[in-house]
Amino acid sequence: MVVSLTLLTLGVLTALTAPRLLARADWAEREPVVALWVWQCVVASVLISFGLSMTLSAAAAWQAVRGHVFAPAPQAVVEAYALAAHGPWSAVLAVLLACGGLWSAAMLTREIRRARARGRRRRAELLVRAPLLPGEEPGREPLVLLEGERPDAWWLPGTTPQLVVTTAALHRLKGRQLDAVLAHEQGHARARHDWLLHCSAALATGFPQVPVFAAFRDEMHRLVELAADDVASRRFGRLTIALALVELNEDRGVFGPSPAPDAQLPQRVNRLLAAAPRLTAGRRLRLTATAALVPVVPLMVAFVPALVAFVPALRGLR
Known part of the structure; x- marks a missing residue:
């Protein structure tokens, strides 16, 4: 029970402190891909902590669960977790965490269904505005040109992602600006940013009071755009994508005095024009490796008692 409570405490502390620590990081805008990886590792650490806490609490409360979890383990390993000395709160904790896991799965399922429904609706509207030519199949064309007075370009995720560009955008964009916009949207498609947005939205919707999940959703929306901007700028230059x-x-x-529709766009343009240098390869590697170790911490907390008990038992067998 001590290990279970330690894991629960670790998950709660990570969920409360990680958003504040990452908000102080001055490198996220310079390396959005690394920042995306760090956020995923932090959220994975929180989920792993809660999942392992639920498993050990359930093992302490019910013999049937304990038999499955510790089936291949020696008796010394089982005794190291002191499962027999559990209190009445272990069953309550296990049930609460299990309900949280089921709720997370339900929220993710709902988010995916809603996204698919939106995608089907948008593709149906697209077929009405841009009918197929003879020989074309729905959803097979990677690029769709749409008649429209408003300059716009967007990406339709799916099994075969499509890039949609309006005729007004063709008239407005100059030189290689259109190529830069297409590279930006292709960056979203190749990195499958839609899955990051779905997962972050599901967690934030299901647990609106958990700071790490709300910050995770907000940062995913911001960082995926910065990452796609960088994809386009590396091919066509920062000035080209900024002007586009x-x-x-x-x-x-x-870009007015009170930009209400999308306040991130002026920040994105200013970031591209500022052209801040990237972090060194060594620092990027250190940040990536450090972030990868974050989900390992709850695994170490969960398995250290077993390892400490298993090594002497293994020596005794010799």
Whole structure:
């Protein structure tokens, strides 16, 4: 029970402190891909902590669960967790955490279903506005040109992602700006950013009072755009993609004195124009490796008692 409570405490502390620590990081905008990885590792650590706490609490409360969890383990390992000395709260804790896990799965399922419904609706609207030519199949064309007075370009995720560009965008964008916009949208498609958005939205919707999940959703929306901007800027230059963003959005009031529709766009343009240098390869590697170790911490907490008890038992067998 002590290990279970330790894991629960570790998950709660990570959920409370990680958003504050990451908010102070001055490198996230310079390395959005690394920042995406760090956030995923932090959230994975929280979920692993709660999952292992639930498993050990259930093993302490019910003999049937204990038999399955510790079936291949020597008796010394089982005794190291002191499962027999559990209190009445172990069953309550296990049930609460199990309900949290089921609720998370339900929220993710609902988010995926809603996203698929939105995708089907948008593709149906697209077919109405841009009918198929003879010989074309629905959803097979990677690029769709749409008649429209508003300059726009967006990505439709799915089994075969599609890039949609309006004719107004073709008239507005100059030189290689259109290529830069297409590279931006292709960056979303290749990295499957839609799955990150779905998972973060499901967790934030299911647990709105948990700071790490709300911050995870907000940062995913921001960082995936920065990462896609970097994909385009590496191929066509920062100035090209910055000017393309301005051309596509200047008529929407985004760059006015009170930019309400999308306050992130001016920040994205300023970031591209500032051209802050990237972190060194060594620092990127250290950040990536450190983040990968974060989910390992709850695993170590859970398995250290077993290892400590198993090694002497193994020596006794010799």
